[in-house]
């Protein structure tokens with residue numbers, strides 16, 4: 136067990152309270168040894184982020200420490216003198232890499248300046264060399280060029296890796312990772328976990344890995360403590376916790392961990408005659424962006440390339456792929472927020488491009504888009520009841536009917552009538568998403584496009600909302616299009632799945648086909664990275680993707696997956712594979728699984 140070796144960080148009886156005396160953390164006892172990995176597992180709201188921050192000595196107003204101690208190498212972290220002295224020895228990585236860097240300065244320069252501040256005597260040339268070496272070690276492609284790029288030019292996965300470099304640049308003795316993988320794609324999250332394991336082996340740093348994911352913590356930690364309502368309710372070896380959870384909270388977290396290959400059979404598409412509600416035919420979208428290397432230069436980003444698929448009424452269709460693959464562009468095209476450059480989108484058999492303004496306005500009632508970020512998609516100054524009713528007001532519904540429909544929709548999504556006058560600021564992420572769902576439901580839609588709607592939620596809240604979606608579908612006959620990087624969630628609810636890579640569909644099949652008989656190496660790579668406690672059919676070591684996809688500005692000839700594909704052949708570099716039908720209802724764009732001519 137971890138605490139048998141010398142302690143690097145020790146929390147004894149630590150309690151933190153709010154001004155009203157209620158406890159955020161209550162009597163926490165934890166030990167992190169040098170060279171050990173302590174996992175902290177808990178739902179949203181358990182107190183994980185407060186715990187992460189107190190491990191760095193950050194307890195800010197209005198919270199205060201009301202009991203116990205937190206010591207780093209025996210020194211009391213509550214003292215500001217000790218904090219000043221030991222702070223450079225502790226690295227902290229938060230869950231929001233987007234806000235970790237100043238957007239006006241190059242990422243590499245910001246990290247180098249941090250090194251100069253804590254290592255007097257180092258010059259800029261030496262600092263730059265070390266930053267580039269570390270950017271390279273965390274597999275940021277073209278590290279020397281990326282050194283001078285701004286945060287806005289990094290993808291989400293690259294930014295998270297840059298934050299790790301920032302935390303490691305002065306070789307800390309302790310690394311606190313606060314929920315760093317939840318917002319990431321499965322492939323990037325798997326890369327980050329692998330990277331932390333390598334770093335631990337190389338630097339001997341102690342690591343605290345805080346997460347809601349049982350499989351991730353089981354993969355990396357030596358010991359796990361489960362946090363619930365500010366208290367440690369269970370602790371033990373990771374596999375013991377995963378196989379035989381004792382506390383109700385741990386049992387729910389384990390129960391919510393998807394069983395991909397040993398769980399329920401995959402949902403199957405209906406065999407009855409079904410009508411398409413949405414028909415997407417060969418749509419493309421290219422953006423023109425500034426070329427930073429030429430004064431008046433422009434470059435074309437091919438965001439969506441010849442995408443076609445149908446979604447059937449009352450069905451659940453999934454669309455998966457890494458960040459930057461074009462999923463969000465596609466969701467904007469489908470909901471007609473933007474128009475495709477070519478191709479057609481038909482809603483209930485009518486081409487949206489050919490509808491009159493009045494027809495399109497009416498169509499929007501039946502066609503609702505729910506976005507990922509539960510924090511920024513609600514107006515902060517409006518009570519949630521007004522936010523929900525605003526869409527009815529736009530569509531000219533009278534006040535009395537609006538009030539009735541708002542209350543009914545709130546009740547359906549599990550919000551109380553008392554929430555009607557609340558502002559979003561006091562609500563949890565799950566409650567905010569319920570407000571968003573209610574806002575869509577009042578319009579009685581037929582199709583809901585869920586663009587990473589559940590990605591920011593912990594597995595327990597995610598499970599509750601999936602149950603809600605199932606109930607709403609049974610009652611109202613809704614059709615769902617789930618756009619997500621979360622394959623396990625899509626596996627649970629969708630009957631058919633499309634896999635997207637660099638703006639193209641590379642596989643479309645029934646869910647059983649995608650998970651048990653994938654026809655594209657990219658699908659296998661995604662499956663190898665799904666966090667699960669199951670035995671995987673694909674070993675991560677064999678097929679996990681490294682690095683980033685090629686730039687959509689400068690696509691290579693032939694198959695755009697060639698540079699990352701373990702099965703690539705000479706033909707792949709020359710000829711782009713079409714989306715072939717390899718079995719009835721199962722299509723894949725790969726020369727290996729293409730039918731013989």
Ligand code: SF4
Nearest residue numbers: 694697700707725726
């Ligand atoms: Fe890999 Fe070639 Fe298939 Fe592309 S066509 S996925 S490079 S095997």
